[in-house]
Amino acid sequence: MMKYFFSLVVIAMLLSCGSIEKNVKNSMDYLASDELGGRATGSEGIEKAAIFIEDYFKKNNIKPYFESYRDSFNLNDLVGYNIVGVIEGNDPELKNEYIILGGHYDHIGQGKEVAGDTIANGANDDASGTVAAMEFGRYFARSKSNKRSVLITLYSAEEMGLKGSEHLAKRLKADGIDAYTMINFEMIGVPRDTDQIMAYMSGYNRSNFATTLNKYANEKILGLFPKAEQFKLFYRSDNYPFYEAFKIPAHAISTFDFTNYDYYHHVDDEADQMDYAHMISFITKMIPALEGMMNSPIKEVVLTEDE
Numbered sequence: 001m002m003k004y005f006f007s008l009v010v011i012a013m014l015l016s017c018g019s020i021e022k023n024v025k026n027s028m029d030y031l032a033s034d035e036l037g038g039r040a041t042g043s044e045g046i047e048k049a050a051i052f053i054e055d056y057f058k059k060n061n062i063k064p065y066f067e068s069y070r071d072s073f074n075l076n077d078l079v080g081y082n083i084v085g086v087i088e089g090n091d092p093e094l095k096n097e098y099i100i101l102g103g104h105y106d107h108i109g110q111g112k113e114v115a116g117d118t119i120a121n122g123a124n125d126d127a128s129g130t131v132a133a134m135e136f137g138r139y140f141a142r143s144k145s146n147k148r149s150v151l152i153t154l155y156s157a158e159e160m161g162l163k164g165s166e167h168l169a170k171r172l173k174a175d176g177i178d179a180y181t182m183i184n185f186e187m188i189g190v191p192r193d194t195d196q197i198m199a200y201m202s203g204y205n206r207s208n209f210a211t212t213l214n215k216y217a218n219e220k221i222l223g224l225f226p227k228a229e230q231f232k233l234f235y236r237s238d239n240y241p242f243y244e245a246f247k248i249p250a251h252a253i254s255t256f257d258f259t260n261y262d263y264y265h266h267v268d269d270e271a272d273q274m275d276y277a278h279m280i281s282f283i284t285k286m287i288p289a290l291e292g293m294m295n296s297p298i299k300e301v302v303l304t305e306d307e
Contacts, residue, residue: 020135020280025271027056027131028189031105032123032271039122040109041157041164042078049105050083053134053154057085060138065151073157073167080106080156082164087140089294091147099294100151100182100250101136102165103129104158104238111267123271124261128189128279130154135283136290147295148180155238165238169245181209181249181293181301182242187256191278197223199255199282203234205304207249212301216292221285225257249301255282 030036030052037045054069056062062085071082083105089095107122121127137152155164165184172179192198198221201210210222225233234240237252255278256264263269293301 020283021276023135023138024131024279024283025276027052027134028123028127028271028274028276031127031130032121032269034119034121036121038109038111038120039105039107041075041080041106041160043109045109046106046156050081050156053083053105053130056134057083057137057152061141062087062137062152071168071171073164075157075160075163080164080167082156082168083154084168085137085152087137087144087146087150087152089147089149090144094147094295094297095149097148097178097180097299098151099146099148099180099290100153100242101133101185101290102151102153102155102182102238103133103185104155104164105130106156106159106164108159108265111265114267117267120265120267121270123269123274124187124189124256125264125269126158126186127271128187128274129185132185132188132279132283132286136287139287140291145291145295150294158238162238162241166241169241173245179242179246179248180299182239182246182251183209183290184237184239184250184252186237186252186254187261188254188282189274189279190256190261191275192255192257192260196257197221198285199223199253200225200228200257202228202237202239202252202254203243204228204251206234207251207301207303209249209251209301212293213286213289217285217289219285221289222253227258231258247303249303 039046065084065086104126111120157163204224239250239252243250
């Protein structure tokens with residue numbers, strides 16, 4: 001109970017000084033700006049995005065997990081790089097177990113021209129998830145309230161077939177990391193209809209992850225999206241390579257349900273289309289949910305059955 005109260009106090013402090021809102025908006029404005037040219041893997045724009053994220057990690061005391069923040073890989077004639085930071089856990093034993101939080105910071109670069117605009121800025125897809133992961137990292141680096149260690153992992157080459165997350169998952173597996181769970185934040189910049197639960201989790205029936213997070217959030221913030229199985233969403237986002245490599249609970253969380261936003265892979269997927277009040281609500285409600293799961297004395301999130 002005291003830990004939960006502490007979380008609420010820290011979140012309230014961050015909200016009262018406007019830091020979450022300011023950071024979310026500033027990060028979104030830059031990552032989805034025309035200057036970055038749509039963040040295609042291998043482009044000058046994604047290099048600028050990587051530098052921005054690295055600087056954010058440094059500023060907020062999120063340490064590199066490897067010798068640097070970059071996990072580089074070759075993709076034909078391109079060089080891609082994931083950005084990987086770590087917040088060490090505060091428990092001498094549980095810190096050897098890792099919670100992996102992520103999102104992809106690449107996008108498609110150019111899109112179909114509309115009114116002279118050809119830059120597919122990728123605000124919702126997936127600057128929004130990237131920014132959420134960055135904010136979770138900032139929170140835990142500041143609160144130091146996580147018993148397990150946390151990896152903040154931001155991927156390139158998602159739009160080329162999950163190649164960045166695939167590379168990182170295989171590398172971490174080869175290194176022998178004790179990965180407990182993985183959550184990928186995918187398109188959380190727009191709210192669902194008011195009669196729908198705030199967010200949904202792909203592969204809902206593959207584990208008890210959603211029910212565990214809802215328990216620690218003290219409200220139902222995650223639910224089942226009936227069309228997720230039809231659209232095969234579990235296999236289409238950066239959670240899947242971690243499930244494949246580790247056979248752990250690994251899911252994507254999203255608030256985009258194909259009915260509430262018209263600009264998927266569209267040049268109008270811009271920062272000014274994002275609902276920042278919704279994003280801040282999502283982030284702040286997820287913090288105690290994540291924290292409870294991170295600090296449980298046992299690995300209570302387990303695989304159950306397939307969809």
